[in-house]
């Protein structure tokens with residue numbers, strides 16, 4: 432195993448924990464310890480932290496809501512930087528400004544309260560604004576790309592720039608940031624349209640009901656495990672047709688409700704989840720000749 436990093440004195444002035452089990456911070460509840468976890472409460476604090484981490488050559492892993500992550504059982508070497516403390520929200524006319532750590536369901540509710548339409552699709556996505564921009568999160572025919580006007584980005588030295596959507600290369604579950612290039616989305620400006628509060632709320636309720644009946648929301652998961660294949664049926668359809676619902680490796684299981692989800696049916700390790708992903712990929716390939724690609728992001732040491 433790679434050597435652990437120890438926090439320097441300079442880092443101890445921030446909110447900092449050591450040996451933090453990532454299973455507590457990911458929606459699939461797997462993952463070994465991060466050497467250190469930092470919880471910036473403002474952009475200035477984040478910038479300062481990055482400068483110190485950079486000077487000490489401590490690797491940085493960014494965590495939003497942990498809802499699309501599979502962290503290895505060996506944990507994370509270096510610093511896991513949790514962005515959920517960046518929580519500003521400002522609504523002006525038809526625009527919504529939100530910091531990276533704002534939870535999408537909360538933002539969707541606030542927009543609805545302000546009679547703004549456009550975020551309904553995101554009301555059941557359990558991630559943060561930053562993670563949603565990075566992943567170009569989407570559902571029910573809409574995605575972040577449709578409403579994003581611009582975002583502010585911090586580089587590894589703590590410097591901030593503004594980027595317009597034309598620079599973000601957003602496509603299906605992809606943006607210029609999805610390769611984990613070290614840049615941090617620190618806020619987003621969204622353009623919504625005026626609507627009627629009650630009908631927006633009603634639409635969100637309907638979408639939530641659809642999710643409840645079609646997704647295994649009562650079990651820990653990281654959402655859809657696989658990307659939608661090109662020129663082939665949906666991943667869930669292929670996995671279902673291959674008869675893989677309920678297939679297990681240890682406590683990792685292909686959901687019996689939605690074949691596109693791998694759930695943690697007990698105390699699954701990340702290794703078990705990854706092994707099951709590989710097994711499903713192999714079986715689908717051997718039956719249909721389609722190579723499934725994971726949508727979830729692997730992080731840390733496996």
Ligand SMILES: Cc1cc2nc3c(=O)[nH]c(=O)nc-3n(C[C@H](O)[C@H](O)[C@H](O)COP(=O)(O)OP(=O)(O)OC[C@H]3O[C@@H](n4cnc5c(N)ncnc54)[C@H](O)[C@@H]3O)c2cc1C
Nearest residue numbers: 495496497498499558559561562563568569570615616654
């Ligand atoms: C039950 C369930 C349902 C889901 N449904 C959907 C759905 O309908 N549609 C959909 O698209 N997704 C869905 N997801 C997946 C997930 O919620 C989204 O991908 C979400 O956008 C991830 O955001 P996050 O903040 O949790 O990111 P994380 O999982 O914390 O991180 C994801 C990646 O982004 C990076 N990252 C996070 N924040 C930042 C930032 N501010 N700057 C730079 N990099 C960052 C991380 O390092 C990591 O590489 C679902 C997940 C679950 C558990």
